[in-house]
Amino acid sequence: MPTPPSAASREKPVIRDRGDACPGALRLHAADDGFLARVRIPAGLLTTARAEALALAADRFGDGHLEITSRGNVQLRGLAEDCGAGPAELLDAAGLLPAPAHERVRNIVATPMSGLEGRHRPDALAWALDFDRLLCASAGATALSGRFLFAFDDGRGDVAALGPDVTVLGGPDGRALVRLGGAADAVDVAASDAPRAALLAAAYFLDTAGVAGTRAWRVSELPPEHPLTAAELIRRLLAAGIDAVDAGTPTWPYAPPPAPAGPGDDGRGALCVLPPLGRATTAQWRVLVGVAEQGRGELRVTPWRGVVLPPGDAPWPVASVTARIEDAGLVLAPDGPWQSVTACTGRPGCAKSLADVRADARAVVDRARGPLPVHWSGCERRCGHPRGTAWVDLVAGPTGYRLAAPGRPARHVPDTPTELAAALADARTTPPAPDPAVKK
Template identity: 75%
Template structure:
């Protein structure tokens, strides 16, 4: 049978639309978030792309202003934590000098993911990262786009179906013969157009959403939050594209390809080799980060941060692998950390009921299984997986509640039994990954 995925509590149904009286408070590089361990900055990396100088600047920022660590997010961005009060202006100056703030007014809306291995596996698929880069330029040049929320997500997928599975608000999906599909939210249908028009079409989709949200008057942040009478539809979108000089046609009941994320290790069939590096729980010290930067400098001169909290180093060669593993980072596809994620937890988050990262480390080797697992310190489930079935651990204050696809919920599993309970939950034979 197809087991249901655990999901965070739904914000609202279409019959009860989200209605807000305040703006989006999502953190950015300029709008810092006050956490229990200091201030937090989230630096958007469209497509996950970083040059070596930019990556070096992030390490410097972590050391100079923060706690000396960098965190990878589920949207391929980087967070700096433990920032000192009053460092905002100096941090912004450092990031701007590195080219990480090309449009300060838009820095929180540059939520753009792209197929991280695009262009590295030979011809046959479009360059999704080139699409993402061009789209980012267009987005930053559009003053109205600054009205998007910091949660609105764009995905540029080369056709394999990896980032398209992350529940984007606007998805560009590559097709053969230089064509592309643009999907609005989770609609069954899409529009088909020339691949060269895809970045501009994605921008027009964002404008269509803002117009619909303004008409609804509910301050919707995402496409899924629009009330039913204001749902985006392909007919109106096609009309808007035609007005802008983009030829498009409706594609009915478009399939949803799915590809698993790149696995840690050396990508096969490439010379020099591309490396996929996994930092346990998506957190690196600045010294570990600088090892990646050094290996990248000897390779392509760039890094790609993925939405699965890994880092792709194109053309790095296997010579850097030993240094990466010596730094405590994972390059083995059978690591217990490959499918384990966690929110910040204590002590960084005041809402958390547990030090989830410490608890995850304590049982990682004894709680393996094919299903991903996400540890959450509270009901918000920050950073939980998308696009696949997963085991949901939520701290209760006295233990953890474990929800696994196809199984009854287990309440208050405590440390003495937690490893066995989690291993059991992760190996449900009836689960079919989505």
């Protein structure tokens, strides 16, 4: 099971000296394997009709695959330079594009299992969808970067651990906490005011970034002399008619990502499906769409690159659903070799990558299991690496990989499958050695 995040996993402050170049569905990115489109999926929620539209776009314009990102969005790769407005028109017709100015303000995650395990927690997806309507109606919000992250957590602490810029955490008695970045203090508001409070928190960030003159994309990039404080956020919320009080420094919960899971013996559980490395062929994706139609008719894409399929009123046909998903090469059983294994695009899709990291991951996945997550990176940028957990870091170099595990010094590992598998299995399963410099 992944361990809670530590201070060492936080990003270092960065001062940006250029504008945001993150791709979207309208502004494509030129990759080595063709153009890339990144489609915003607020709260990760897709109807089966919208999910089918994504598959159609991948087949018609792309390479026949869909990639789930670490922000719960979906990427189309391999688009031709001359595809024109075709992908955007198809996505727009399916309701997958907001106003053009808002389509790259896209990172809105919510607890994927919210509402599927009883009514003792608030509905985080409803918060997120209400918030998205407010966001897309706000002209000022278009100044947010494509990396700014909003998280709506039902109180268990899963998406709250992803290092969001604005976090809404559900609490008891119809209340919620709002926090900016990794600040210790939080603000307490009524749950019904949480979406509007989150938008006002983002406006506070934009105002501060403008005063600081840093062109910061994230809260963590603001300089120390321009901090965001709970007191100022409260002042702004009160001025907007939202009752808010200082919650002090609450203890924040932590919950690991949902593990792959089948329907249960009674057929009434949510299906938690993992496409290996977060990448699915359109045929695999359509299997998920077909199964979802037997349930509630929706797919919930997660920031851990999985897909949750909520059950419908009737139980799942357990045997047929399980066989259909697993026969498609998708992971449904817990503790499989692909659980907690992620990778960047790598070669041949990325010119900066020094290795075909996905091929290397596939070559050793059965021999390198362990409880710690692992992320394969083709270069030092570590695109898509895990957040909110301790993880094993593999970074490709000219002659192999640099492997770093929590509590251990980094070391070089040759890129042969045998040596990689042995080193990675050890790093994922063996507890870190005690530091001799620390006295007991």
